Amino acid sequence: MDFENILxxxxxxxxxxxxxxxxxxxxxxxxxxxxxHEAFKSLDATTKVKVILITGSGEKAFVAGADxxxxxxxxxxxxxxxxxxxxxxxxxxxxxxxTPVIAAINGFALGGGLELAMASHFRVASxxxxxGLPEVSLGVIPGYxxxxxxxxxxxxxxxxxxxxxxxxISAEEAKDWGLVNNVVEQEELLPFCKKIATxxxxxxxxxxxxxxxxxxxxxxxxxNGFDVEIEQFGKSFGTSDFKEGTTAFLEKKKPNFE
Numbered sequence: 001m002d003f004e005n006i007l008x009x010x011x012x013x014x015x016x017x018x019x020x021x022x023x024x025x026x027x028x029x030x031x032x033x034x035x036x037h038e039a040f041k042s043l044d045a046t047t048k049v050k051v052i053l054i055t056g057s058g059e060k061a062f063v064a065g066a067d068x069x070x071x072x073x074x075x076x077x078x079x080x081x082x083x084x085x086x087x088x089x090x091x092x093x094x095x096x097x098x099t100p101v102i103a104a105i106n107g108f109a110l111g112g113g114l115e116l117a118m119a120s121h122f123r124v125a126s127x128x129x130x131x132g133l134p135e136v137s138l139g140v141i142p143g144y145x146x147x148x149x150x151x152x153x154x155x156x157x158x159x160x161x162x163x164x165x166x167x168x169i170s171a172e173e174a175k176d177w178g179l180v181n182n183v184v185e186q187e188e189l190l191p192f193c194k195k196i197a198t199x200x201x202x203x204x205x206x207x208x209x210x211x212x213x214x215x216x217x218x219x220x221x222x223x224n225g226f227d228v229e230i231e232q233f234g235k236s237f238g239t240s241d242f243k244e245g246t247t248a249f250l251e252k253k254k255p256n257f258e
Contacts, residue, residue, distance in 0.1 A: 005032040007057070008039050013050040013201045014194055015043045018057050025064035026056040028112045032067075037089040044099045047258075050205050051197035052097075054120060055104040056113075059186060062105045062129065063113025068138070083143035086112075091119040091144045096216060098209035100200055104193045105129045106186060110168070115144040118153060121212065123179065124193050125171040126186035131179065132168035152219055153179050204241035204257045 007018040017039050019026040043049045056062040071082055094101055094116070103109075103120035109131045117123050117131075125131075133142045133150065141147060142163065151159040154177040162169065171183045184192045200208070210232035218225035236242050241257050248255035 003035045003039065005029075006035050006039060008043070010043075010049060012198070013048065014053065014197045015049045015051070016053045016055065016190070017043075018055055019063055020057040022058045022060075024067065025061035025108060026058075026113070027064055027067040028116070029067035029070050033086055033090050037093060040090075040094060040097060040101075044097050047205075049099060050201040052099055052101045053104050053190070053193050053197060054094075054101060054116070055106050055190065059107060059128075061107040061113070062103070062109040063116055064108045065111030065113055065134070066144075079140075079143070086144050091115055094119040095121075095145075095149075096212075098212060099205070100197075100208060100212070102193050102197060104189050105131070105171075105180065106189055108168075110134055111142065111146075112144050115142060115146045115149070118149040118179075119145060122181050123174075124182045124184065124189065124196070125174060125180040126189045127171055127183055128186055129171040129174070129180075129183075130168040131171075131174050132166065133163050134166040134168075136163060137166040150179075153177075202254075202257070204239075204245055204255075206239045206241045206257075207236055207245075210236055 005019065005021050007020050009016045017036065019032065021027060021032065040052065043052055071079065074082060101120040103117035103123040105117055105123055105125040107126070107129055109117050109129060111134060114131050114133055133146045135142050147163065150162065158177055169177070171180065174180045175183050182192065214225065214229040214232045217223050217228035244257060245255045
């Protein structure tokens with residue numbers, strides 16, 4: 001896959017998407033969002049990839065926000081459409097992807113960058129990473145799901161504080177608050193994430209996709225997450241992965257999930 005603003009590498013059932021706009025600190029513009037959508041969609045469709053890592057190029061930024069120059073003069077209608085399209089194409093799309101997505105936060109994750117990391121299934125940060133949602137300092141609010149996902153991860157009070165102050169928190173603070181799972185040195189970030197991804201890749205992709213769907217259901221209005229879990233659990237019994245996994249367990253050998 002050839003793109004202008006992102007790089008995609010694939011090896012051993014693990015794909016790495018790198019947002020590659022170093023001169024803009026990897027800021028998200030319309031074209032980059034569209035390219036990310038196409039990359040995630042394509043990788044999710046192939047059985048050759050079982051885990052996707054998303055990171056930023058260089059040592060300064062994961063994604064330092066949205067490209068403000070692109071929408072500074074938008075009208076109300078254009079702003080509304082910007083948020084709606086962005087969430088459909090990328091942020092909601094990533095959250096509901098059946099392939100696990102790990103955000104490797106290698107530096108600044110601000111605004112849309114933090115929103116992209118939060119849309120991923122979980123996050124690992126380097127020690128130099130800084131995270132925040134500074135939108136109110138520009139007279140706007142987070143528009144790519146930040147007001148919804150941040151309280152789910154850190155709680156209402158902490159989310160209110162982060163959004164209202166427009167301030168940044170360190171990687172260690174993010175870990176203490178539950179925003180990221182792990183913090184490692186920058187040079188260890190991708191190897192550490194790939195180690196986790198390798199463990200995930202050994203398991204049933206079919207079952208993982210069902211688990212993602214069930215967990216996400218708990219955060220949707222008018223959806224009973226327990227009912228979704230029951231439905232997805234039952235469907236698992238009809239898969240070849242279930243037969244492989246249970247047979248291997250009973251025969252005391254490792255499963256081979258295809």
